[in-house]
Amino acid sequence: xxxxxxxxxxxxxxxxxxxxxxxxxxxxxxxxxxxxxxxxxxxxxxxxxxxxxxxxxxxxxxxxxxxxxxxxxxxxxxxxxxxxxxxxxxxxxxxxxxxxxxxxxxxxxxxxxxxxxxxxxxxxxxxxxxxxxxxxxxxxxxxxxxxxxxxxxxxxxxxxxxxxxxxxxxxxxxxxxxxxxxxxxxxxxxxxxxxxxxxxxxxxxxxxxxxxxxxxxxxxxxxxxxxxxxxxxxxxxxxxxxxxxxxxxxxxxxxxxxxxxxxxxxxxxxxxxxxxxxxxxxxxxxxxxxxxxxxxxxxxxxxxxxxxxxxxxxxxxxxxxxxxxxxxxxxxxxxxxxxxxxxxxxxxxxxxxxxxxxxxxxxxxxxxxxxxxxxxxxxxxxxxxxxxxxxxxxxxxxxxxxxxxxxxxxxxxxxxxxxxxxxxxxxxxxxxxxxxxxxxxxxxxxxxxxxxxxxxxxxxxxxxxxxxxxxxxxxxxxxxxxxxxxxxxxxxxxxxxxxxxxxxxxxxxxxxxxxxxxxxxxxxxxxxxxxxxxxxxxxxxxxxxxxxxxxxxxxxxxxxxxxxxxxxxxxxxxxxxxxxxxxxxxxxxxxxxxxxxxxxxxxxxxxxxxxxxxxxxxxxxx
Amino acid sequence: xxxxxxxxxxxxxxxxxxxxxxxxxxxxxxxxxxxxxxxxxxxxxxxxxxxxxxxxxxxxxxxxxxxxxxxxxxxxxxxxxxxxxxxxxxxxxxxxxxxxxxxxxxxxxxxxxxxxxxxxxxxxxxxxxxxxxxxxxxxxxxxxxxxxxxxxxxxxxxxxxxxxxxxxxxxxxxxxxxxxxxxxxxxxxxxxxxxxxxxxxxxxxxxxxxxxxxxxxxxxxxxxxxxxxxxxxxxxxxxxxxxxxxxxxxxxxxxxxxxxxxxxxxxxxxxxxxxxxxxxxxxxxxxxxxxxxxxxxxxxxxxxxxxxxxxxxxxxxxxxxxxxxxxxxxxxxxxxxxxxxxxxxxxxxxxxxxxxxxxxxxxxxxxxxxxxx
Numbered sequence: 001x002x003x004x005x006x007x008x009x010x011x012x013x014x015x016x017x018x019x020x021x022x023x024x025x026x027x028x029x030x031x032x033x034x035x036x037x038x039x040x041x042x043x044x045x046x047x048x049x050x051x052x053x054x055x056x057x058x059x060x061x062x063x064x065x066x067x068x069x070x071x072x073x074x075x076x077x078x079x080x081x082x083x084x085x086x087x088x089x090x091x092x093x094x095x096x097x098x099x100x101x102x103x104x105x106x107x108x109x110x111x112x113x114x115x116x117x118x119x120x121x122x123x124x125x126x127x128x129x130x131x132x133x134x135x136x137x138x139x140x141x142x143x144x145x146x147x148x149x150x151x152x153x154x155x156x157x158x159x160x161x162x163x164x165x166x167x168x169x170x171x172x173x174x175x176x177x178x179x180x181x182x183x184x185x186x187x188x189x190x191x192x193x194x195x196x197x198x199x200x201x202x203x204x205x206x207x208x209x210x211x212x213x214x215x216x217x218x219x220x221x222x223x224x225x226x227x228x229x230x231x232x233x234x235x236x237x238x239x240x241x242x243x244x245x246x247x248x249x250x251x252x253x254x255x256x257x258x259x260x261x262x263x264x265x266x267x268x269x270x271x272x273x274x275x276x277x278x279x280x281x282x283x284x285x286x287x288x289x290x291x292x293x294x295x296x297x298x299x300x301x302x303x304x305x306x307x308x309x310x311x312x313x314x315x316x317x318x319x320x321x322x323x324x325x326x327x328x329x330x331x332x333x334x335x336x337x338x339x340x341x342x343x344x345x346x347x348x349x350x351x352x353x354x355x356x357x358x359x360x361x362x363x364x365x366x367x368x369x370x371x372x373x374x375x376x377x378x379x380x381x382x383x384x385x386x387x388x389x390x391x392x393x394x395x396x397x398x399x400x401x402x403x404x405x406x407x408x409x410x411x412x413x414x415x416x417x418x419x420x421x422x423x424x425x426x427x428x429x430x431x432x433x434x435x436x437x438x439x440x441x442x443x444x445x446x447x448x449x450x451x452x453x454x455x456x457x458x459x460x461x462x463x464x465x466x467x468x469x470x471x472x473x474x475x476x477x478x479x480x481x482x483x484x485x486x487x488x489x490x491x492x493x494x495x496x497x498x499x500x501x502x503x504x505x506x507x508x509x510x511x512x513x514x515x516x517x518x519x520x521x522x523x524x525x526x527x528x529x530x531x532x533x534x535x536x537x538x539x540x541x542x543x544x545x546x547x548x549x550x551x552x553x554x555x556x557x558x559x560x561x562x563x564x565x566x567x568x569x570x571x572x573x574x575x576x577x578x579x580x581x582x583x584x585x586x587x588x589x590x591x592x593x594x595x596x597x598x599x600x601x602x603x604x605x606x607x608x609x610x611x612x613x614x615x616x617x618x619x620x621x622x
Numbered sequence: 623x624x625x626x627x628x629x630x631x632x633x634x635x636x637x638x639x640x641x642x643x644x645x646x647x648x649x650x651x652x653x654x655x656x657x658x659x660x661x662x663x664x665x666x667x668x669x670x671x672x673x674x675x676x677x678x679x680x681x682x683x684x685x686x687x688x689x690x691x692x693x694x695x696x697x698x699x700x701x702x703x704x705x706x707x708x709x710x711x712x713x714x715x716x717x718x719x720x721x722x723x724x725x726x727x728x729x730x731x732x733x734x735x736x737x738x739x740x741x742x743x744x745x746x747x748x749x750x751x752x753x754x755x756x757x758x759x760x761x762x763x764x765x766x767x768x769x770x771x772x773x774x775x776x777x778x779x780x781x782x783x784x785x786x787x788x789x790x791x792x793x794x795x796x797x798x799x800x801x802x803x804x805x806x807x808x809x810x811x812x813x814x815x816x817x818x819x820x821x822x823x824x825x826x827x828x829x830x831x832x833x834x835x836x837x838x839x840x841x842x843x844x845x846x847x848x849x850x851x852x853x854x855x856x857x858x859x860x861x862x863x864x865x866x867x868x869x870x871x872x873x874x875x876x877x878x879x880x881x882x883x884x885x886x887x888x889x890x891x892x893x894x895x896x897x898x899x900x901x902x903x904x905x906x907x908x909x910x911x912x913x914x915x916x917x918x919x920x921x922x923x924x925x926x927x928x929x930x931x932x933x934x935x936x937x938x939x940x941x942x943x944x945x946x947x948x949x950x951x952x953x954x955x956x957x958x959x960x961x962x963x964x965x966x967x968x969x970x971x972x973x974x975x976x977x978x979x980x981x982x983x984x985x986x987x988x989x990x991x992x993x994x995x
Contacts, residue, residue: 036992183990232995236988246985253982260737280973282980285736285966290762294729297722297759301702301733304720305741309733327723417991420982456700456718456734456741464666464712466721467705476668477713 005178005222010069012077013173016094017086017110019053019062022166026084027064028412029170033183034068035237035414038227041068042526043412044076044599049267049350056110056118061093070226074526074533076411078601084169086110086143088119091127103137105172107165109144139219141212143168150208154201164205171209178224181206231416238415240379240408241268244312244338245275247386249282252308254387255394255426260302260309262287262295264317267350268406269340272312292320296337300324303333304465306430306455308390312338314406315357316347318364325399326365327467329491332443332451334393334400338386341405341522343597352597353407355522356573361401362551362580368488370495372396373550375403377525380415382408385548391426396498397450403550405572407599408523433459442475448501449494496552505554509533510543515616517564518609519589521547521577524570524600531605539617542609550580558585566590568612570605659693661686666716672707677828677854681775682714684831688838699742702731704751707782708775708854711746725756728763731770732962739769739963742842749776749790753809757789764820767846769961773838774851776811779860792938797859811851812933812954816926821846823929824953827853829868833879833951840953846961866939867949876939880932880952885918888948895919896947903931903947921952929955 015030017023024045031043044065053060067077079099085091087110098104111128127133128140147165154161174181184206192199213219238246252259261284263273277286285307289295296311303309313321318339328335341357343349361373372392376385382404389402431440431452442463443451454461463475471478472486508529510517520528525546532544545560547553561567561581569578570592578591592608594600657663664686672678689699699717703709705724712719718741722730727745735743745763752760752774763770779797780786786799790811794803815823822844826837834852841848853864866876878888878896886896893909895918906913922928932954935947974980 032990036990038992038994186990227994230994234987234991234993236991238988249980249985250982258737260733262733279980279985280970281977282985283970283974285970287733287736287966289729289732290758293726294732294759294762297726297729298733298736300722301720301730301735302737303733304700304730305734305737307737309737323723324726331720416994417986417988420986455738457697457738459697462696462716462718464715464719464721466712466719467723468721 004220005224008223008225009071010067010073011082011223011225012065012067012080013082013084014063014065014080014094014097015084015169016061016063016090017084017166018055018090019048019050019060020055021062021086022163023062023064023086026166026170027066029184029187030173031066031412032187032237033174033179034066034225035235035412036183037179037225038230039068039070039225040073040228040230040414041066041237041412042073042076043067044407045410046598047351054118056087056089056115058089058093058119061090063090063094068225070228072228073413074530075602076599078603084173086165086169088115088121088127092119092121095132098136100135101137103139104133105139105141105169107143107169108140109142141169141172146208146212147205150204151201154204155197156201160198161201164201167202167205168209168212171206171211172213173209174206175210175213176219176222178222181210230414233416235414235416237412238380238383238417239410239412240376240382240404241271241340241410242275243380243382243415244376244386244402244404244409245272245279247383248276248308248310248336248390249279249284250383250420250423251387251390251426252284253282253420254423255308255390255428257306257308257394257428258283258285260285260287260299260307262289262298262302262309262311263313264289264292264295266292266314266317268342268409269312269314269317269338271409272338272340292317293324296321296324296328296335299335300328300331300333303328303335304331304456306453308336308394309334310336310338310390312340314340314342314350315344315360318357318360322365325371326367326369328399329365329369329371330467330470331465332397332491332494334397334453336386336389336393336400336402338389338402338404340409341403349597351406353405353523353599354572354595354597355403355405355524356576356595357403358521358550358573358576359579361403368492370492370551371399371401372495372498372552373401373403374548375522375550376408377522377546377548379408379411379413381525383415387423388548392498392502394426394428395450395501396448396494397453398495403522405523429453430455431458431461433461435460439474441473443470444473445490445494448497449490499552499555502549502552502554504556505545505547505560508544508546510536511541512543513563514541514543515564516540516542516566516568516609516613517561518542518544518568518570519547519561519577519581520544520570521550524572527600527602527605528570531602531609534602534606535609535613540609540613541616541618542613547577550577553584561585561587566612568592568609570600572600659690659696661690664689664696664716666714668713670714671710673858675857676707677777677856678708678711678775680828680831681773681834681852681854682711684835685715685773685838688835688842691835691839692842694742698740699744700734701744701746702727702734703746704756705782706748706751706780707856708746708748708773709751725751725754726759727751728756728759728770728772732763732766732768735768735770735963736966739967743770745770745772747772747774749774749778749788749811750780753789753811753814761818764815764818764847764849766962767821767959769845769847769963771841771844771848772850773841774811774849775854776851777854777856777860778808778863779856781856781859785859810933810936813930813936815849815851816930816933816955820849820955821957821959822848822953823933823955824849825851825853825949825951827864827868827951828855829864830951837952840956844956846959866942867951872939876942876946876948878935878948878950880921880950880954882921882923882953885915885920887915887918901931903935905945905947923953923956926955926957
C-alpha cells in the first residue's frame, strides 16, 4: 500500500521510557540511521544516575532527544515535535516539553494501573482517557502485545521478548520517516551474531514495527527529511567521548609516541576508558587504576618514561587529582587531564551536564600553579580539542586540562572527518644520549621557556626530579628564596608563552564591531551560535565568539572584547567565565546562567537576549 | 599576561647566572659500559641530609654496593619515592629518579613500568608513606605483581614531621600526637603484603649489612613485585625500636634468620628451633626438649600457608618469655607469577596479531560513513 510522503525541514523527536527499556540504544540507532540519510543533527541523551532506577517511576525515566533536519542543526531542540513514550511515567515527565500540535506515540501497554500509580497519576486518572492529550496527534500502539505476538514463534522467554519492544518502536519510526533498515540490521548482526535466537527476535520485532506502520490504515502519512546542505566531503556520525578517544590516538600517532591512558571509572568519562581499551591494536596502553590519584600518578610515570600520557575523569576525580597535577607541573612533564564535567559540587548530578569546573581547572591546586586549559565545543570538536591538548602538552612540557561535559560527551552529530594525512604532525624532541662529561641541566629552558624531556634509559642523562622546588638549570632541590620566586615566574611565563603558539580568537558568526558579543566556551557552542544567527536575522548587531583556549587566552581577546558595547556570557554554571573576563580585562560582562543539569534552550537565551538588547535594532527599512 | 612576562624577564638574569654557577650535577663517565662500576659510582654529588646516625645511611650504602656487585647501568635504573625521610633516597642515587608525592610512588612506578618495561624500577617508601597514606597503592601494586622492587623503611615513627606515631608503631606508644599513648593497633607489614598476594615478601634490618645486601640482591632477581621490609632505626624520634633484633646480646634469641630448605633454628648456640604442632608453631629447645633438627620446621619459600604463619611471628620482643616466637628475617615467600606489564604488552601484541596494526584512517572513518557531493 503506498501512502503519501510529506517532506519536513526539521524534526525533534524524543524517545522516553524506563531506564531498562533501551531508549538510549533506540535513540542512538535512529541517530546513526538519520546520519546516514545525510541530515544534519544534534542529540541530547538524558538519563538517571541509577542503572535500573525503580521501574515505572518518574525517577527512572530515560530520554534521548534527537533534532535532525535538511538545514544546519546546532542544538538538540528546545521542544519536541514527536514524543515516544513507553509508559505513563515517560509521558508525564515529558509532556511539558512538547510543542503544541506535536505527535505522541504511546505504548498503551505501559499505562496499566500499576504504571499509572508509579507515575503518580491520581487514583482513577488515566491520561489516555482524559482531555490531557487534546490538541496532540496521539498514536496509540499496544507495543508490548504486538511485540509478543510478532515473536510468538520464538523460543525466548516472555521477559526476553519484552526486551525487543524498543526494536518494534524503532521499526515503526523507520517506516514513518521512510528509512532503510540496513544500518540497524548490521548493528544487530554484530551484537547478537553469536546468539541467533536473540538476533532473530530483534530483527523480527524491528520488521514487525515497520510493517505495522505500512499495514494499519490509521496511519496515512509518512515523512521524510532530506539531506542537509553540508560542506562536501565524507561524513560519519560521532559522539563526544568517542571523538575524544580518536583524537588522543591520532595525536599519539602524529607524535610517534605510544598512548598511555590511566583512569578510574566515573560517569560520564568511563566511555573514554572503554573506547581506548578496545584500541589495543593501536598500541594503546590502558590502565584501570585503583583510584583517581593512582590513575594520574601512573600517567605521570608513563610520561616520565616517554609516552603520551593521559588521564580522564569528572569533577570529583579532578578534586582527587589536584596534588598530582601540581606534581606534573613541578616536574614539567607533558600530561593531558580530561575532565568530562557533570553537575557538582561533591557527587552532585552524575549524569547531568554542567560547566562548573572551569575555575577548578584554573585554580584548583595549591601554590602558584598555572596549567593550560582548553575546552571542546561540540561532540565532533572533542576530537580537535583532544588533539590540540596533546600538542600543547607535548610541545610545552606541561599538564593540560581538557574540558568536555556530559552533554557533548554523550551527544552526537555528523562529522566531516579528516584524513590521517591531513592532520599536522606533532614534533617531539627527546634529549639525546651523550658521552661527554658536560653536566646535564634538566631545568634549562629554550626560547619557549620549555625544559628538555630526558627519558630514563638515555645514556649520560641520569637526573633526579621531584615535587620539591627545583633550582633553575640544575633541577637540584633548592630552598633559595630568589630561586623560588624565579621558578614561580618561569612556570607562569612558560604557560603565558603558549599564547604565541595558538591561533587568535575568531568570531563564529556576526560583525567585527557591534552592540553585543556573545562570548561562550565549551558545550554551549551550538546554542549560542544558533541564537546569534536568529538575532542577526532579526536585525540585531550581535556576534558570537567561542573560546577554545581558556588559559592562556588568545592574545587578541582583549582587543576583540573592546569592539562591542556589551559582552553577554551564557554558561551552565554560576558565572565562572564572567569572573575570568572581569578580572583579566577589567571589563564588565552580562552573565546568563542556567544551573539545572540541562543545556540552555534557544528560547531561554533568545528571551534573555531580547530583554538585554531591548530595541537596539535599527528600524527595518520599509 | 604582559605583567607576568615582564616579571619573569626581570628575574631572567638571575636564572641565567645561577644556571652557570650551579652546574653541580655529576657528569657521566665517558666510557661507561666498559668501566667496572663501583659502589661510589652510584653516589651523587648531593650532600646526604639524613640525621647523623640514621639507619638510612646503611641502606643507601648497601644498595650502592649491591648495584656495583650486579654491575647495573646507572641509565637503566629508576628510583621512585614518595614523601618522608626515606623518600629522599633518589636524590642520593646517581641513576634516574623521581621524588613524587606522599604515598603515590607505587602508582607512578606502575605507569613507568608499563611505559618502559625494560627499566629497573625501584620504589623507596616508609611505614607512613607506604602503609598509611599510600597503603591503597601498595595493595594494588603487590596484587598486580608489577616487576618493581619495593624497599619499605620501617622505623615505626613519622620522622620528617618530627615524631608522631605511625601505622606500625606499637600500642600505647607515647608521641607528640599521642600523649596518653597510642590506641592504634599496629599494622604487620609482612602479613599485609602476603594478604594482598605479594609474590615476594622479605624482611631485613639496617644493622645487618651482609643480610641487607643479600636481600637487595634477592629483590633484584625476582621477576614480579619484590617487597622488602627493612627495620630502620630512627635515632632521633624512635631510637632503639628494633634493639632486640639488632643488638648482639638479644639478637640470637629475638630474631630468626630464614634459609630456604633449612630448619628454623635460633638462639646463641642454635639450640632452639620451631616445630609445627599441627598448624601451631612451637618453640623447642633441642638441648632440653628431646627433639632433633629433623623434627623442626623446614623453611620453604614457595609455601604460602607457612609464609602466612611466619608473618604472624609478631610477638613483642620486650615480653620475651617461654613461648616467644622469634621475629623472622629473610625471604618468607617467593613465588613465580607473570608480571603485570608482561601480560599487558602480550595483550597488545595479541590484539595486533588478531586485528592487524591499527590504521588511523580506518579509525577516523569509523564503521559507517556517507558522502556529501
